[in-house]
Amino acid sequence: MxxxxxxxxxxxxxxxxxxxxxxxxxxxxxxxxxxxxxxxxxxxxxxxxxxxxxxxxxxxxxxxxxxxxxxxxxxxxxxxxxxxxxxxxxxxxxxxxxxxxxxxxxxxxxxxxxxxxxxxxxxxxxxxxxxxxxxxxxxxxxxxxxxxxxxxxxxxxxxxxxxxxxxxxxxxxxxxxxxxxxxxxxxxxxxxxxxxRLWIADVTVARPLAPAQQDRLAAGLKRLFGRDLKLDVAVDPELVGGIRVQVGDDVVDSTLQSRLHDLQRKMAG
Incomplete structure (x- = not known):
């Protein structure tokens, strides 16, 4: 189709x-x-x-x-x-x-x-x-x-x-x-x-998360999406800083890399 x-x-x-x-x-x-x-x-x-x-x-x-x-x-x-x-x-x-x-x-x-x-x-x-x-x-x-x-x-x-x-x-x-x-x-x-996939949060971070950080992230995502999500955490040093979360088609991106790209687009535009 x-x-x-x-x-x-x-x-x-x-x-x-x-x-x-x-x-x-x-x-x-x-x-x-x-x-x-x-x-x-x-x-x-x-x-x-x-x-x-x-x-x-x-x-x-x-x-x-x-x-x-x-x-x-x-x-x-x-x-x-x-x-x-x-x-x-x-x-x-x-x-x-x-x-x-x-x-x-x-x-x-x-x-x-x-x-x-x-x-x-x-x-x-x-x-x-x-x-x-x-x-x-x-x-x-x-x-x-x-x-x-x-x-x-x-x-x-x-x-x-x-x-x-x-x-x-x-x-x-x-x-x-x-x-x-x-x-x-x-x-x-x-x-x-x-x-x-709506129950799985694909999380990308610049550095590994401590257990307490994962717990706080899980609690925050539950408030945001209204349900307990299974975290699938990956580490990508190229993110520089911040965190990127994708749940289904929804993306929550607070990485430094993302903010730099936004700045570059504004400067170019």
């Missing part, structure tokens, strides 16, 4: 994050059901993404098809996506899938970083089990097998997994959307990792 579609997905992620966090797996299940409808109808994909149609007309399609059976959260996601621009019709479904996975990750995130790490571990363990067995690979990709049967097999293989992992492996087996289930799950893990 690139160009307008990439920008639209990024904007939708930001706008819809509260909806996805509160909706969790129940919302994700609804979005996966809507995705099935979108994937099964080329005219519907065109109607939801046609740039010559007004936003009101595209969201009207959402209301007419999903309004009587979808929750408020699911309608919010679908209407938001219909309000954005997409480079090609398939990108609407890809974005819908990404937001559904994000809702699953947000559900696991209720247990903090541990929940996200658990979910990633479950998905990767599932993939390892499948990749070690040609019989399982054939069974999970057999086009003659009913989709529900493939989904049931995936859940049995997962064993006593979390509700989040069960939903995702079933989705990958039932509706791989032209991919091998294991490849689709690798993409799911990347989306979960995106949430994990």
């Amino acid at each position: 690139a160009g307008a579609s990439s920008d639209s997905l990024a904007a939708a992620r930001t706008e819809l994050d509260p909806v996805l966090v509160s909706g969790g797996t129940s919302l994700a299940a609804e979005l996966f059901t809507a995705l099935e409808a979108v994937d099964s109808s080329a005219p519907l994909r065109r109607a939801l993404t046609d740039p010559s149609w007004s936003v009101e007309r595209r969201t009207g399609v959402v209301g007419s098809l999903f309004g009587s059976k979808a929750s408020e959260g699911a309608l919010s996601v679908l209407n938001t996506l219909a309000g954005h621009k997409w480079s090609q019709p398939r990108d609407f479904g890809d974005a819908l899938e990404q937001l559904a996975i994000t809702a699953v990750a947000a559900s696991a995130e209720r247990d903090g970083l541990d929940g996200l790490e658990r979910l990633s571990g479950e998905l990767l363990s599932f993939n390892r089990a499948v990749e070690q067995s040609h019989d399982l690979q054939r069974a999970l990709t057999d086009p003659q097998a009913p989709a529900a049967a493939r989904g049931n097999l995936a859940e049995r293989l997962l064993g006593n997994g979390s509700a989040e992992a069960r939903l995702l492996v079933r989705q990958a087996a039932q509706a791989p959307r032209g991919h091998k289930p294991v490849n689709l799950i690798r993409g799911f893990v990347e989306t979960v990792a995106r949430r994990q």
